[in-house]
Amino acid sequence: MVDPVEVQDILTQVGSLLDAGETSEAIQILQDLHPADSSEILYDLSSEYQSILLRQMEDEQAADMLEEMDEEEMAEVVQNLSVGELADILDEMEPDMAADLLGEFTEEQTAALLEEMEEADDVAPLLAYPEDTAGGIMNTPRHMLRRQMTAAQAMSFLREHYADEHDLYYLYVLDRHRRLVGIVSLRALVLALPDQTLDEIMDRDVLTVRAEADQEEVARLLARYNLLALPVVDEEDHLLGLVSVDDVVDVLEEEATEDIYRLAQVSGDAEIFSPIHRSVGNRLPWLVVNMGTAFLASSVVALFEGTIAQAALLAAFMPIVAGQGGNAGTQTMTIMIRSLALGELELRDTWRALLHEIIVGLIHGLVIGLCVGLIAWFWKGNAVLGMVIGAAMLGNLLVAAFAGVLIPMLLRWLNIDPALASGVFVTTATDVLGFGLFLGLASYYIAWLV
Amino acid sequence: MVDPVEVQDILTQVGSLLDAGETSEAIQILQDLHPADSSEILYDLSSEYQSILLRQMEDEQAADMLEEMDEEEMAEVVQNLSVGELADILDEMEPDMAADLLGEFTEEQTAALLEEMEEADDVAPLLAYPEDTAGGIMNTPRHMLRRQMTAAQAMSFLREHYADEHDLYYLYVLDRHRRLVGIVSLRALVLALPDQTLDEIMDRDVLTVRAEADQEEVARLLARYNLLALPVVDEEDHLLGLVSVDDVVDVLEEEATEDIYRLAQVSGDAEIFSPIHRSVGNRLPWLVVNMGTAFLASSVVALFEGTIAQAALLAAFMPIVAGQGGNAGTQTMTIMIRSLALGELELRDTWRALLHEIIVGLIHGLVIGLCVGLIAWFWKGNAVLGMVIGAAMLGNLLVAAFAGVLIPMLLRWLNIDPALASGVFVTTATDVLGFGLFLGLASYYIAWLV
Numbered sequence: 001m002v003d004p005v006e007v008q009d010i011l012t013q014v015g016s017l018l019d020a021g022e023t024s025e026a027i028q029i030l031q032d033l034h035p036a037d038s039s040e041i042l043y044d045l046s047s048e049y050q051s052i053l054l055r056q057m058e059d060e061q062a063a064d065m066l067e068e069m070d071e072e073e074m075a076e077v078v079q080n081l082s083v084g085e086l087a088d089i090l091d092e093m094e095p096d097m098a099a100d101l102l103g104e105f106t107e108e109q110t111a112a113l114l115e116e117m118e119e120a121d122d123v124a125p126l127l128a129y130p131e132d133t134a135g136g137i138m139n140t141p142r143h144m145l146r147r148q149m150t151a152a153q154a155m156s157f158l159r160e161h162y163a164d165e166h167d168l169y170y171l172y173v174l175d176r177h178r179r180l181v182g183i184v185s186l187r188a189l190v191l192a193l194p195d196q197t198l199d200e201i202m203d204r205d206v207l208t209v210r211a212e213a214d215q216e217e218v219a220r221l222l223a224r225y226n227l228l229a230l231p232v233v234d235e236e237d238h239l240l241g242l243v244s245v246d247d248v249v250d251v252l253e254e255e256a257t258e259d260i261y262r263l264a265q266v267s268g269d270a271e272i273f274s275p276i277h278r279s280v281g282n283r284l285p286w287l288v289v290n291m292g293t294a295f296l297a298s299s300v301v302a303l304f305e306g307t308i309a310q311a312a313l314l315a316a317f318m319p320i321v322a323g324q325g326g327n328a329g330t331q332t333m334t335i336m337i338r339s340l341a342l343g344e345l346e347l348r349d350t351w352r353a354l355l356h357e358i359i360v361g362l363i364h365g366l367v368i369g370l371c372v373g374l375i376a377w378f379w380k381g382n383a384v385l386g387m388v389i390g391a392a393m394l395g396n397l398l399v400a401a402f403a404g405v406l407i408p409m410l411l412r413w414l415n416i417d418p419a420l421a422s423g424v425f426v427t428t429a430t431d432v433l434g435f436g437l438f439l440g441l442a443s444y445y446i447a448w449l450v
Numbered sequence: 451m452v453d454p455v456e457v458q459d460i461l462t463q464v465g466s467l468l469d470a471g472e473t474s475e476a477i478q479i480l481q482d483l484h485p486a487d488s489s490e491i492l493y494d495l496s497s498e499y500q501s502i503l504l505r506q507m508e509d510e511q512a513a514d515m516l517e518e519m520d521e522e523e524m525a526e527v528v529q530n531l532s533v534g535e536l537a538d539i540l541d542e543m544e545p546d547m548a549a550d551l552l553g554e555f556t557e558e559q560t561a562a563l564l565e566e567m568e569e570a571d572d573v574a575p576l577l578a579y580p581e582d583t584a585g586g587i588m589n590t591p592r593h594m595l596r597r598q599m600t601a602a603q604a605m606s607f608l609r610e611h612y613a614d615e616h617d618l619y620y621l622y623v624l625d626r627h628r629r630l631v632g633i634v635s636l637r638a639l640v641l642a643l644p645d646q647t648l649d650e651i652m653d654r655d656v657l658t659v660r661a662e663a664d665q666e667e668v669a670r671l672l673a674r675y676n677l678l679a680l681p682v683v684d685e686e687d688h689l690l691g692l693v694s695v696d697d698v699v700d701v702l703e704e705e706a707t708e709d710i711y712r713l714a715q716v717s718g719d720a721e722i723f724s725p726i727h728r729s730v731g732n733r734l735p736w737l738v739v740n741m742g743t744a745f746l747a748s749s750v751v752a753l754f755e756g757t758i759a760q761a762a763l764l765a766a767f768m769p770i771v772a773g774q775g776g777n778a779g780t781q782t783m784t785i786m787i788r789s790l791a792l793g794e795l796e797l798r799d800t801w802r803a804l805l806h807e808i809i810v811g812l813i814h815g816l817v818i819g820l821c822v823g824l825i826a827w828f829w830k831g832n833a834v835l836g837m838v839i840g841a842a843m844l845g846n847l848l849v850a851a852f853a854g855v856l857i858p859m860l861l862r863w864l865n866i867d868p869a870l871a872s873g874v875f876v877t878t879a880t881d882v883l884g885f886g887l888f889l890g891l892a893s894y895y896i897a898w899l900v
Contacts, residue, residue: 036674048833112815156797159641186636187618191609205588224486226696228678245695246676253673256706257788260713264784265777272789279810283781287818294770295825302766309762316752318768319881327715327740331733334714339722340709346600353487353722360729362711373744431769 011041027057028066037242039068042079051080054089063092066101071131075104083109087116090123095164096139096247099126125381134218135211137251138232138241144172146182146200154184154192167244171201179237180206185228195449208233211240218243219251220343258342263334263398266288271386290423297322297431302417304439311449313380315440317328317372317389321438324368325396325430332404333426337418340408347413354405361401365394384448399437403429451692461491477507480515489518492867493527501530504539513542523755525554531558537566540573544616546589546697549576552788576691583687584668585700588682588691594622595648597631617694623652629687632656635678649892658683659692660728668693669701669792712869715740727741739874747772747881754889761899763830764892767822767839771888774818775846775880778897782854783876783896787868790858797863804855811851815844834898842888846880849887853879 010029017026030038030053042050042065054062055076066074066089079085090098090113096361102110102123110127114120122140130136145154154171162168171184184204192201208216222230222245226259229244261270265286270279285429301308303319308314336353339345345353377383403426408418408433460479467476480488480503490498504512504527510694516524516539526625528551530804540563552560560577565571565613572590592804595604604621612618621634632652642651658681659668672680672695679694687713711720715736751758751768751783786803789795795803823840827833853876858868892899 022590034675036676072594082568089897132502152874155640163641165637168640186640190605190618190639191613193609223696223699225484226486228695245678245699246673249695249699252702252706253792254693254698256702257792258642260706260710260788262783263710263713264780267782268783272785272795272799273806276806276813277811279806280813283778283810284814284817285776286781287777288821289768290773291818291821294773297769297773298766301769302763304763305766307487308758308765312759312762312765313752315758315768316748316755318765319747319751319772319885321739322769323740323744323877323881325748327737328733330714330717331736334710334722335716335722338710342703342707345722348721356723356726356729359726360733362843363726363730364734364737367734368741371738371741403879431773435769450506 007037007040012039013017013040015049018045018052022058023052026062027053030057031061035064036068039065043073047076048078050077054078054081055085059092059434060242062089067093067097071100071104074101075422083112083116087113088193091117091119095119095122095126095277096137096241097160098123099136100131102127106214114310129211129445132215133211134209134213134215134230134232134243135241137215137218137247138243139167141172141239141242142233144174144239145184147173147197147199147202149198150195151189151192151198151201154189154198167242171198171237172231172242173198174239178239180208180231180233180239182206183231206231208237208285208321209243210233210234210359215251216255216341219255221249246357253391255341259337259419262417263337263423265423286424293424293428293431296428297435300432300435301439304435304443307439307443307446310446311442312438313385314449317376317385317438320372321389321392321396321434323433324372324393325400325434326427328361328397329400329404329430330423332401333362333408333422336408337422340418347409350409351407353409356403357401357405358398361397362394364398367369368397369393384445384450388441388449389428389438389447392434392441395437396434400426400430451760457490459468461494464491465495465499468495468502473502473506476516477503477511481511485514489515493519495522497530498533499670500527502650504531509538509542512539515570517543517547519677521550523588524551533562533566537563541567541569544589544693545569545572545576549586550581552577553581554786558561566776570821579661582665584632584663584665584680584682584693585691587665587668587697588661588693589617589620591681591689591692594624594689595634597623597625597647597649597652600645600647601639601642601648601651604639617692617696619694622681622689622692623648624689627688630656630681630689631682632657633681656681658685658687659693665701666705669698669705669775672698673702675854690760704741705791709787709869712867713787715873715875731765736874743874743878743881746878747885750882750885753890754885754893757889757893757896760896761892763835764889764899766834767826767888769840770822771842771846771884772881774843775850775884776824776877778814778847779850779880780873782811782851783858783872785856786855787872790862790868794869797859800855800859803859804852807851808848808853811847815847818847819843832899834895838891839888840894840897842884842891846884849883850876850880 014026014029030041042053066077067110069077076090090101102113105113113331115122117123124142125136143155149157169186171189172180173182173184182204183206184198184202188201207221207225209221211232211234216372218230229242231239232241267282267286270282295371369390372393373386376389377386407425408422411418464476464479465700471809478885480491492503516527517553519527542549543597559609564574576585595607599607619636622630623632623634625631632654633656634648634652657675659671661682668680674730677695679692681689682691682693682828717732717736719730740770786795822843823836826839827836856870857875859869861872
């Protein structure tokens with residue numbers, strides 16, 4: 001493990017070596033680091049130095065470093081390489097990562113690169129699958145064996161053909177139609193007697209997924225059943241590929257980030273140092289949507305302009321009604337959305353969840369309504385004001401409970417990601433109904449408020 | 451994989467069998483499922499049936515099912531078992547899970563259980579570590595070998611002593627002082643020639659962590675370097691335990707959930723169907739904190755009661771100013787907090803991030819300010835109103851940028867989790883300064899607004 005400060009130091013050191021033209025020393029330093037660290041340094045160098053390094057180092061080292069980056073970063077780093085240079089590096093990459101990188105180029109560029117590659121057959125089939133499906137994160141399987149082999153035979157077969165395979169977790173046993181019939185974990189292979197056949201030690205009850213399965217679902221299956229790899233098959237159980245646990249850890253992180261950003265109304269793969277135009281593109285559309293809903297709330301308030309003109313003190317309490325309703329609605333909504341994402345909650349739980357949240361909302365409403373009502377009474381010396389705002393608060397916290405439960409469920413039912421849009425609707429509901437309730441009650445009791 | 455509907459069906463079936471007194475049939479059904487599924491069914495049964503099943507099934511089956519639950523669930527399910535019955539099950543559990551379960555009991559109960567257990571020596575040392583540290587999620591290592599062994603000897607040694615070990619990913623090679631000198635992956639063992647020694651094939655450059663390391667940090671190390679297990683050592687490199695990849699997947703999910711809930715101002719391990727008192731306990735305190743800050747915003751508005759009395763239409767625009775500021779601040783803050791959590795952002799990036807966000811805020815402010823200003827002008831037919839609200843909007847989006855960057859960074863610098871409290875401060879800043887700016891400007895130009 002190299003800590004961030006060290007990365008900075010090594011970056012400076014590598015930069016000076018490159019300035020002095022000592023490229024092979026710079027390559028040696030990168031070679032001594034874990035690719036997860038050296039790839040960060042490579043990414044932080046100028047594009048000129050990136051090209052020099054990638055051209056002069058071994059293709060395998062270059063491939064290892066690229067594999068630690070995401071697609072956009074890879075594409076940026078290799079932009080100045082020729083088709084021939086890049087094809088050599090692609091040949092050394094894991095097929096799923098090579099396919100991700102190829103996905104960043106135009107169709108013509110991809111065709112030219114595949115033409116030059118020697119391992120194109122492993123990579124080309126993967127290009128057909130969308131990035132966020134099982135097909136998009138799987139690798140083409142190499143270590144496939146027949147059930148008649150003994151453990152000892154399997155091991156010498158592996159030594160001969162698969163010494164370079166990194167992701168070797170299970171052996172996949174196929175029949176003569178290339179259908180998957182069982183898997184053997186390395187653990188089972190190591191613990192088997194040398195003359196036991198794979199047929200005897202394999203696990204026949206194999207969990208599989210289809211290539212079009214969502215990557216998040218695949219990740220949760222691996223996590224739930226503590227698997228190191230999951231076979232991807234077609235309708236006839238032909239083995240298409242393997243998703244392995246290290247891909248899945250990244251998927252879970254990505255999906256959590258996506259949910260967090262969607263809840264905060266930020267689109268896409270936002271990063272704090274994204275180019276300005278991308279930051280604006282990820283966020284401004286949501287601000288515009290919110291502006292629209294804010295005008296909705298605003299026109300509700302405008303309905304009561306006459307009331308506010310008579311009792312301007314009402315304006316001071318508007319932020320409290322809207323704020324508490326929005327916060328309570330967001331709490332309920334967030335718990336609903338996360339529980340849906342983790343598979344702990346289903347559509348059929350809607351009424352049970354609603355009842356639960358109504359009770360919670362009632363308790364919150366009584367406590368908060370009483371507090372705010374008393375404070376308003378003593379602050380402005382007007383008991384009716386206290387009653388009005390207390391009642392509005394109770395009402396708005398019940399609105400928050402309904403909106404917080406029903407809006408995510410409705411979106412889930414419509415097959416829209418609840419994280420994507422619930423926030424807008426929930427706060428619109430609490431703002432519009434909260435202001436309406438508060439100012440409506442105030443208009444009714446206006447004689448006691450002025 | 452059993453889908454949720456099937457789980458319901460099997461639950462009904464198991465329930466009927468138990469009603470009919472056919473316990474061994476019920477146990478057989480559970481036995482045929484993956485423990486990840488059968489544990490859900492066990493948890494959903496009445497506590498009477500839970501005890502009957504746990505008493506009559508094999509201790510190993512009971513242990514496998516308990517291991518799929520979290521601590522509270524385990525403790526609930528075993529509550530009616532005697533010390534002797536529970537000790538037998540604990541003996542069959544993975545030591546880290548057994549330690550988690552023991553952590554739910556009083557000191558006297560734990561001592562009594564350890565007294566009865568046969569494998570107490572594996573579990574007792576783990577009780578010393580807090581749950582959310584490397585020590586709290588590690589297991590005591592069993593498969594430790596000496597470097598002079600050959601690959602063939604190591605395999606027969608494993609067959610003899612470790613046939614029951616589930617988490618067998620690496621072999622740990624110790625010197626005679628029990629210090630860790632290298633690790634051998636199962637992959638390397640399988641690919642080695644039978645007479646190669648472990649010394650020849652082991653990886654000496656071993657990444658290790660200390661027992662007191664935070665579990666999130668450990669999870670990120672495993673993910674970053676694509677490891678299947680990580681050794682936990684003391685100051686003198688003595689091997690204390692192992693954290694394995696399946697524990698880590700759970701940790702990443704837990705930490706993401708915690709961050710999401712903290713951002714939405716929900717405390718602790720909230721679940722949608724938590725008992726009401728716990729739901730209220732997790733959320734009401736935050737609503738009360740927000741009530742306090744809302745009164746702060748409220749008193750700023752109260753300062754301008756005179757202005758609002760003269761021009762009540764101002765009240766209608768208050769939700770827009772506060773809403774947009776709050777949303778933009780939340781966007782910036784959320785990206786900052788997630789980037790900090792993922793290690794993509796450090797304290798020393800503060801000024802760079804601030805500059806980035808000021809530029810984004812300026813662009814957002816100009817676009818949104820212009821839109822809202824123009825809408826206000828045409829809606830109310832007052833150009834000065836449009837100018838005032840447009841300028842206030844621009845100002846508040848800049849406030850949002852400052853607050854969204856500086857508040858999370860300040861909390862990080864104070865070693866407080868930024869996810870925990872940033873939201874309250876950011877929206878307080880945008881509310882208070884947003885209302886102040888808008889109503890302040892309006893007071894200044896009041897002659898043109900009435």
